[in-house]
Amino acid sequence: MNAEDTAGAIRRIRMIAEMQPPFARLMGMKIIDATADRVVAEFLVREELTNRNGGLHGGAVMAIADNLGGTATFLNMPEGAGTTTVESKTNFFAAVPLGDTVRAECTPLHRGRTTMVWQTRIIRGDGKLAAMVTQTQLITRRESS
Amino acid sequence: MNAEDTAGAIRRIRMIAEMQPPFARLMGMKIIDATADRVVAEFLVREELTNRNGGLHGGAVMAIADNLGGTATFLNMPEGAGTTTVESKTNFFAAVPLGDTVRAECTPLHRGRTTMVWQTRIIRGDGKLAAMVTQTQLITRRESS
Amino acid sequence: MNAEDTAGAIRRIRMIAEMQPPFARLMGMKIIDATADRVVAEFLVREELTNRNGGLHGGAVMAIADNLGGTATFLNMPEGAGTTTVESKTNFFAAVPLGDTVRAECTPLHRGRTTMVWQTRIIRGDGKLAAMVTQTQLITRRESS
Amino acid sequence: MNAEDTAGAIRRIRMIAEMQPPFARLMGMKIIDATADRVVAEFLVREELTNRNGGLHGGAVMAIADNLGGTATFLNMPEGAGTTTVESKTNFFAAVPLGDTVRAECTPLHRGRTTMVWQTRIIRGDGKLAAMVTQTQLITRRESS
Numbered sequence: 001m002n003a004e005d006t007a008g009a010i011r012r013i014r015m016i017a018e019m020q021p022p023f024a025r026l027m028g029m030k031i032i033d034a035t036a037d038r039v040v041a042e043f044l045v046r047e048e049l050t051n052r053n054g055g056l057h058g059g060a061v062m063a064i065a066d067n068l069g070g071t072a073t074f075l076n077m078p079e080g081a082g083t084t085t086v087e088s089k090t091n092f093f094a095a096v097p098l099g100d101t102v103r104a105e106c107t108p109l110h111r112g113r114t115t116m117v118w119q120t121r122i123i124r125g126d127g128k129l130a131a132m133v134t135q136t137q138l139i140t141r142r143e144s145s
Numbered sequence: 146m147n148a149e150d151t152a153g154a155i156r157r158i159r160m161i162a163e164m165q166p167p168f169a170r171l172m173g174m175k176i177i178d179a180t181a182d183r184v185v186a187e188f189l190v191r192e193e194l195t196n197r198n199g200g201l202h203g204g205a206v207m208a209i210a211d212n213l214g215g216t217a218t219f220l221n222m223p224e225g226a227g228t229t230t231v232e233s234k235t236n237f238f239a240a241v242p243l244g245d246t247v248r249a250e251c252t253p254l255h256r257g258r259t260t261m262v263w264q265t266r267i268i269r270g271d272g273k274l275a276a277m278v279t280q281t282q283l284i285t286r287r288e289s290s
Numbered sequence: 291m292n293a294e295d296t297a298g299a300i301r302r303i304r305m306i307a308e309m310q311p312p313f314a315r316l317m318g319m320k321i322i323d324a325t326a327d328r329v330v331a332e333f334l335v336r337e338e339l340t341n342r343n344g345g346l347h348g349g350a351v352m353a354i355a356d357n358l359g360g361t362a363t364f365l366n367m368p369e370g371a372g373t374t375t376v377e378s379k380t381n382f383f384a385a386v387p388l389g390d391t392v393r394a395e396c397t398p399l400h401r402g403r404t405t406m407v408w409q410t411r412i413i414r415g416d417g418k419l420a421a422m423v424t425q426t427q428l429i430t431r432r433e434s435s
Numbered sequence: 436m437n438a439e440d441t442a443g444a445i446r447r448i449r450m451i452a453e454m455q456p457p458f459a460r461l462m463g464m465k466i467i468d469a470t471a472d473r474v475v476a477e478f479l480v481r482e483e484l485t486n487r488n489g490g491l492h493g494g495a496v497m498a499i500a501d502n503l504g505g506t507a508t509f510l511n512m513p514e515g516a517g518t519t520t521v522e523s524k525t526n527f528f529a530a531v532p533l534g535d536t537v538r539a540e541c542t543p544l545h546r547g548r549t550t551m552v553w554q555t556r557i558i559r560g561d562g563k564l565a566a567m568v569t570q571t572q573l574i575t576r577r578e579s580s
Binding site for chain 4 (some may be wrong): 041089091093110112117129132134136
Binding site (some may be wrong): 309311312313315316317337338339340341342343347348349350352353354355356357358360372375376377378379380381382387421 | 482488491520
């Protein structure tokens, strides 16, 4: 990547980071890479995100993945369109310990005009796949007035 | 219910409320009823739980339902066993506005020795069904030493 | 129900039965009741539908439920619209023996203009819930020429 | 692969093909490759597998994927264990026309002692991804007598 491309990428990530909703900030997720084909975030497993076993709460996993899928759809939509999550499915494979830094990678399975389907891999600091989230986003077209 | 039953129910709810994990407190969910057959929680859609459309974030819906399913499984497990979420599936039907008080009702679809499957209805203040979460919990048996 | 209503119901079921696709006939499913709010089918667990354990194959369960959801959506759509399954999720609870007659009951979770979500209960002859299928149908509007 | 390896692979595929349940034969699926890490099948979209739009029925997609996941789990299990599908989730992306030959590729997301999770890609003759199936298999241990 040359300097100009890098500057463009940085601007895009900054813009996306700024448009993250309040809930994404509550989760503490930070977008670290974003293109139309892949959105990557990181977050720290702080104590507030833990379950009764002392590891990362599955709810936090789903919350962060949902937010990434929305962001990825946003980056692929025609201007003026909106997006809403129709459904989301998560499989959990391994516990994630308190204090770990988790990476979430969102890539497309399908990008149609009406629906988009995204998969988000939740990856522990040691590289192990902790969970996989698949979700469907519906593109809503706003009528011009 | 006579006075003794009522006292027992109150004690049980208090105990469950106290064992809620840090993440449940971050979400602001409050258990308001809990038996082996049904667990009910309420929470306020405060600004921190909102998405970019200004309504309740789908991630918060899934997070709260996951926590209820874990609680419900806990109330049905043999002593000394543990539980972990294997998978969770959510369908979203309607937006939930900021400031609304949401009710989440968790009831069993299946309670086996190895797995339990729970459905949680996410109900808006006006009574409309906003989402439905179905999840599978795996019962993990701890060996006695 | 009076005689006229009964005649109407019989006609509707007959019409739906006739429009069942080839795959529904391969499965051997028979619509036994159909209104806008509920579609019910029955089928026999014949040997061709069995898995390696000698019971009803999970694939047949999903196939029949998918067909019911399509039928139910069809009964609720505006004229000239079409429907396609966006996603389908099944939880399995109990084995179904060879020779059993299974009942499949499909009811709505959500009926919107763009999507409909249906749940189908797969019930054994002895009344036990064997599986639950939840699916999303997308309504496709055909443009008038 | 040398001649001996090839002969071994052929024997394994033949064995797996022979142990396919009656339902797999009804679907017309044929295992064309099988290792512990990947199972591949092919099938023809014959008229009996079609839906009311004249394309491949979604139920057939799920049925064939379920059978592949069971086969893949079988190839990874300790001797004497059994397997049962706990849940299955499918996303549909594109219609598959009558007469097409479809390829189904099943690879692991997770292979644990208690559960295995498999993804099956349903690929049209023209190479387009038509559907993705994710399913959880529970390993059941049979007690020695």
